[in-house]
Structure formats: structure tokens, C-alpha cells
Amino acid sequence: MTKPVRIALDAMGGDHGPEVIVPGAALALDRRPDMEFIFFGDEAQIRPHLDALPKLAAVSTLHHTSVAVRMDDKPSQALRAGRRESSMWLSIDAVKKNHADAAVSAGNTGALMAMAKTCLRMMPNIDRPAIAGIWPTIRGRSIVLDVGASIGADAKHLVHLAIMGAAMARIVLGVERPTVGLLNIGVEEIKGIEEVKSASRLLRQIALPDLDYLGFVEGGDIGRGVADVVVTEGFAGNIALKTAEGTANQMAKYLRDELGRDFMSKIGYFFARRAFAALKAKMDPRNVNGGVLLGLEGVVIKSHGGADVVGTAVAIEIGYTIARHQLLGRIRAALARSHDGQAWPPKISTADEEKPAQAAQSGI
Structure with missing residues (x-):
């Protein structure tokens, strides 16, 4: 049996947070049943959406953190202010530690780039992502x-x-x-x-x-x-x-x-x-x-901040495809x-x- 592709999700990223990220994951799972998910974010906000989707909940784990990167944070601020506690950092770190095959975030693009480069490092011979x-x-x-x-x-x-x-x-x-x-x-x-x-x-x-x-x-x-x-x-x-x-x-x-x-x-x-x-x-x-962040020693996908459920599912599926085919x-x-x-x-x-x-x- 093929090993499932595990996706780490910054559930607090973007304009809509868990109310879009969680059902987006459920839609992606319907299309790609060989996936598992790790949600990072505020459990009080995520849990109700996850419990309403038992099929998704069965293949998901939830890691609580109350820290989230704001859409107007500067990259330097995001890196300094409790970076190792935010849902964005933890989702990327899950890829670094091989707990996940890809990370997906709809959060602040600059912060995501800075965190991904800091956490995952660049491929040999590549200077910038x-x-x-x-x-x-x-x-x-x-x-x-x-x-x-x-x-x-x-x-x-x-x-x-x-x-x-x-x-x-x-x-x-x-x-x-x-x-x-x-x-x-x-x-x-x-x-x-x-x-x-x-x-x-x-x-x-x-x-x-x-x-x-x-x-x-x-x-x-x-x-x-x-x-x-x-x-x-x-x-x-x-x-x-x-x-x-x-x-x-x-x-x-x-x-x-x-x-x-x-x-x-x-x-x-x-x-x-x-x-x-x-x-x-x-x-x-x-x-x-x-958008796929290329040049990193890990798979990170940037979803549009205003993406709805369908758009979120598509971003997750891109992460799945990139990881499954070992880009x-x-x-x-x-x-x-x-x-x-x-x-x-x-x-x-x-x-x-x-x-x-x-x-x-x-x-x-």
C-alpha cells in the first residue's frame, strides 16, 4: 500500500482561517484519499470545524498554538516575535522534521518566505527561493x-x-x-x-x-x-x-x-x-x-490569502502532487x-x- 502524503496546514493563515482551511482539506481529501493532515493553530477555533467532518478528523491531528502571524507583519517581525510558536512556523518545521511531506499556508507571503528559508534552508547552489x-x-x-x-x-x-x-x-x-x-x-x-x-x-x-x-x-x-x-x-x-x-x-x-x-x-x-x-x-x-516555493529543502505551498474552500483544496492538492512525485x-x-x-x-x-x-x- 502506498504511504499517505501528510500535509501540514497553517490553519490560522489567510483572511478566513479555519472556517476555510478545514473544509478545504476535506474537499482535497475527497479527491485524494491517500492524504493525512496536521493542523496547527488555535484548537478552540479549529476543533468545531474538524469535528463536523468525521472523515477528515479520522486522518488528522491537531497541534494547538495561540500564536499566529498577522497579514501585516513584516518578515523580520514574524521571525523575531515568538516565531517557533506560530502556526506558520510550526507547519514549516513539521516538514523539516519529516513529520509532514508538505506545508500549506495562506498567510503573509513575506513572512512565509522568510520562515521557510530560515527553517528549511536553501538547496545547494540556490541563493534565493x-x-x-x-x-x-x-x-x-x-x-x-x-x-x-x-x-x-x-x-x-x-x-x-x-x-x-x-x-x-x-x-x-x-x-x-x-x-x-x-x-x-x-x-x-x-x-x-x-x-x-x-x-x-x-x-x-x-x-x-x-x-x-x-x-x-x-x-x-x-x-x-x-x-x-x-x-x-x-x-x-x-x-x-x-x-x-x-x-x-x-x-x-x-x-x-x-x-x-x-x-x-x-x-x-x-x-x-x-x-x-x-x-x-x-x-x-x-x-x-x-504557488510553490522552489529552491528550498522542503515543500511549501503559498495559498492566496483570500482563497475560499475550493481554492484551498487546489493549493493542498498541488502540495500533494509535488510531494508524491518527489519534485x-x-x-x-x-x-x-x-x-x-x-x-x-x-x-x-x-x-x-x-x-x-x-x-x-x-x-x-
Whole structure:
């Protein structure tokens, strides 16, 4: 019999706490019966919700703590103020101690990043963690990273993001050799800041067997699904993510207003309601909730602070999938192959350095 995947839950995180986290776990359990849960938080608040779900209660344990990280806490404050007593820290620590296979929190993103990095440490050769998000596209889904873990990135970090994102895509998207694109202001080799151009040259030079590097992609290419993995630094990635969410909400508002504008519009909606329901499902952000914190020696999932029961279940299921298919081992192996005993980052060959200059001279 396969060993159950055990998920540690910060039950006090997010806007809604146990009233969403607990039933979200129950919904995830219905879909993935080979799971167990450890809830960390205020027992007085959690217990009533857990007792109302006997199937979930049978595969769960509850560890009481009265300390919770607030959504407006600065990361430094969260680390100083009773960090080892908070529901967030304890859920991450459960992963470190091998009591859980993954931790899920809808709490303060900055605090979660700081605690995860402090508690779990970074993988060898990785300097900073990244948040990888699942992005709905015309072709299906893509992985985009970093969507907000840290600001700025050199070429080395961008290459590592590509390696980690490709490893995640093989598990989550089921693609054996994922295509990878670097987000840029244009697809031409001469465009963009030097760090991005250097990362592009490195990816072409090392020619990793685990991914298919396509080159530069633009913002509009993300939704088109041009690449299975889109790599960028956290500042641009977070802006892209928030812009996409805002645009989706804007279009939904326009659509609702027009469909209710007059009698004929309402009649048209009646006949097309199945198509609109399908569209809503494809654009529903709950179905892609859950950012994976990559680069850590442990699995941590960041759920949206305002996630409802469905969104919470999806984030938990992402943690389940990542742990069940041993993403961390795959990332370690891919990183080892990329380094392969050579100095890192490898020196870009003279021929690769000359390509952008030659393109500029030729007017490409």
C-alpha cells in the first residue's frame, strides 16, 4: 500500500482561517484519499470545524498554538516575535522534521518566505527561493516563476529558475521535455537588460537535456501558452500576475454588465449559458491557486490569502502532487547535471558573446 502524503496546514493563515482551511482539506481529501493532515493553530477555533467532518478528523491531528502571524507583519517581525510558536512556523518545521511531506499556508507571503528559508534552508547552489505559479493559457496551463519571492535576478539565478520550473512542469503538466521562455520586452536577441540577455546566452550554451529553451517571450505570449515555463524575476513576475488577475476581473465585469443590459441580452445569455459556464471555469483563479516555493529543502505551498474552500483544496492538492512525485529530488538531479563539475556560471563562449552584436550590425 502506498504511504499517505501528510500535509501540514497553517490553519490560522489567510483572511478566513479555519472556517476555510478545514473544509478545504476535506474537499482535497475527497479527491485524494491517500492524504493525512496536521493542523496547527488555535484548537478552540479549529476543533468545531474538524469535528463536523468525521472523515477528515479520522486522518488528522491537531497541534494547538495561540500564536499566529498577522497579514501585516513584516518578515523580520514574524521571525523575531515568538516565531517557533506560530502556526506558520510550526507547519514549516513539521516538514523539516519529516513529520509532514508538505506545508500549506495562506498567510503573509513575506513572512512565509522568510520562515521557510530560515527553517528549511536553501538547496545547494540556490541563493534565493522563488514562487512558481500555475497560469491558465489558451493551450492549457504554464508554469511562471518567479511571481513575487524576490526582486531582481542575475543570469545565474534566471538559469536556475528555468531548471527548477522545468522540473515542476514535468510533474504538474506531464511534459517530458518542457519548453522554456525568458520573459523580455521583445523576442529579438538584442533587446532587454544585460542579465536577461546573459541568461539567454547561458541557456543556449549549456543546452540542458531536461528542457527545450525557446528564447525570449513577451508578456502577451504567457496567456497564449507559447512556452510551458516562463522565467522572470519576482518584480516583473508579480506585476504580470496581478495585471492578468485584474484584466480577468475587468473582462468579467464588462461581460456581466452587458449580459444584464436589456431583455435581448438576457435571452442571449439564456441560450449561451453553458458556454459562459465553461468560460467561467477556465478563468476561475481558484483552479490554479497555490504557488510553490522552489529552491528550498522542503515543500511549501503559498495559498492566496483570500482563497475560499475550493481554492484551498487546489493549493493542498498541488502540495500533494509535488510531494508524491518527489519534485525536490528531480530538481537536485537537474541542478547537478547543469553544474556537472564545471565552474558556475560557465563562461559564455566568444561566439555566443558575438551573436547579439552581429545581429545588431545586420539590422535584425
